[in-house]
Amino acid sequence: MAAPIAERGIPLAAAIELLERDVVRPGGTTASGAHLAYIPGGGIYHSALGDYLAAVSNKYAGIFFTGPGPVRMENMLVRWVADLVGYPASAGGHIASGGSIATLAAIVTARDAHGLKGGDYASAVVYLTTQAHHCIEKALRIAGLAEAQVRRVPTDERFRMRPEALEQAIAADRERGLRPWLIAAAAGTTDTGAVDPLDAIATIA
Incomplete structure (x- = not known):
């Protein structure tokens, strides 16, 4: 990982092996059920699948016109959380990255x-x-x-x-x-x- 990025790529199998060896295994395993430190959650399959679908569809949700579906989903989630914690019907918000x-x-x-x-x-x-x-x-x-x-x-x-x-x-x-x-x-x-x-x-x- 210390080498400069090459002009030519490497085979997919070699890239996955490099990722596993140099990225996934070293350091803390935040996806482990035994990881209790800090905020990052575990690698839940359904969350990973949701991230995958969001990435491949790549819908822009910044404004309603370009992504009415994602905007509606965000509004539904915000409303659900507001109701869950007892906020009034006038409450609003948005989903942040962190x-x-x-x-x-x-x-x-x-x-x-x-x-x-x-x-x-x-x-x-x-x-x-x-x-x-x-x-x-x-x-x-x-x-x-x-x-x-x-x-x-x-x-x-x-x-x-x-x-x-x-x-x-x-x-x-x-x-x-x-x-x-x-x-x-x-x-x-x-x-x-x-x-x-x-x-x-x-x-x-």
């Missing part, structure tokens, strides 16, 4: 919904815990919010955000003339699976 892109979309949405402009960024405050995924701070930088203040709210013995500590941090920032803007609570963190007390945090927000 958590990092979903987080970026959420941060940009929050920025625009609250009318934050360039001059507001340095005084805007984000609240999260030490258990928060690194993609949150990455998304802040990509969204132009690198100047925003980031507060690490203390957690309890189960690594959940402490609502009273959050409330105190918000009050202190308001006294400083800052603008509490975003609370990044978690419904299952990557490292420990901690679920923050979302109802209490929503009440504070």
Whole structure:
């Protein structure tokens, strides 16, 4: 795998052997039922088949006109998930490629919904815990919010955000003339699976 890509290809059997030897076998086996680390799921046959069908049909689902079927499928799935978690009929959304892109979309949405402009960024405050995924701070930088203040709210013995500590941090920032803007609570963190007390945090927000 360290060799440069050649101008001439290799036989399919040799390519599959190379893939198995140098790509599939080395490293962690995230498709194994014994793999419990991180987020990637196992190599489920039905999911692989779905990926295959999506790849070979190659439908563009960015707009309804070019791919009405895929767009309808996405809308159906979003509606199903919204109903599953108890969101109202007015709720909407879209399917992202992963958590990092979903987080970026959420941060940009929050920025625009609250009318934050360039001059507001340095005084805007984000609240999260030490258990928060690194993609949150990455998304802040990509969204132009690198100047925003980031507060690490203390957690309890189960690594959940402490609502009273959050409330105190918000009050202190308001006294400083800052603008509490975003609370990044978690419904299952990557490292420990901690679920923050979302109802209490929503009440504070």
